[in-house]
């Protein structure tokens with residue numbers, strides 16, 4: 001639990017004159033669910049994209065499972081990509097492919113598994129995320145919002161990843177659907193021994209699933225740690241974030257701090 005799975009050290013990111021990250025650092029431990037929180041535009045998704053090598057920081061270092069992403073070889077990068085699953089905002093399933101074909105894309109690209117085994121894996125992954133195996137033959141347009149999220153999660157799990165990156169996994173879900181999805185993430189982390197990084201706006205997710213998190217703002221990490229540690233942080237932006245609009249932190253179950 002205490003070994004580092006991901007370390008971000010002094011990362012600087014600029015888009016033109018927009019300084020998004022001004023030397024940010026954080027560590028994610030093996031087996032934990034780590035949240036990236038902060039107001040819109042503070043650079044959460046950008047940091048996530050840097051962790052999965054879709055973007056490169058202008059300075060600083062990101063290490064994932066002992067690999068330094070700025071010096072990683074092409075082969076190691078390909079292996080590393082197979083070791084993580086990603087759930088992008090909105091699910092991002094291919095609308096022209098069935099759910100089964102969406103889930104099996106990476107399996108067909110990166111393995112020589114026979115079709116029958118691939119079909120079995122699709123069935124198992126659908127079951128893992130609480131969907132019936134008949135969903136495999138449906139197209140994304142035929143699914144509800146919650147089912148799209150679950151199908152996307154099944155696709156992210158297809159290659160038995162060690163790491164999972166989730167960008168706003170509960171956005172667009174009603175509170176009951178969001179709570180069920182949070183519980184599913186918790187359950188999968190425990191069963192599959194995953195390390196999970198999730199971008200979220202959802203304070204309820206911070207209550208229920210996240211072990212530790214960072215609050216980004218003003219191009220920095222304003223606070224990080226467990227919920228109890230962060231809510232004690234005196235930074236006015238952090239206080240506004242947690243105690244602002246609603247006057248107190250309140251979970252979906254009505255718990256109050």
Ligand SMILES: Nc1ncnc2c1ncn2[C@@H]1O[C@H](COP(=O)(O)OP(=O)(O)OP(=O)(O)O)[C@@H](O)[C@H]1O
Nearest residue numbers: 015018020038039040041042043044045046047199
């Ligand atoms: N490819 C890009 N080119 C130029 N600017 C970008 C690019 N990607 C992100 N930005 C800018 O970087 C900043 C951070 O964006 P990012 O999407 O990381 O924020 P966020 O915290 O995830 O926001 P949200 O919660 O609204 O999704 C924003 O000002 C955004 O306009």
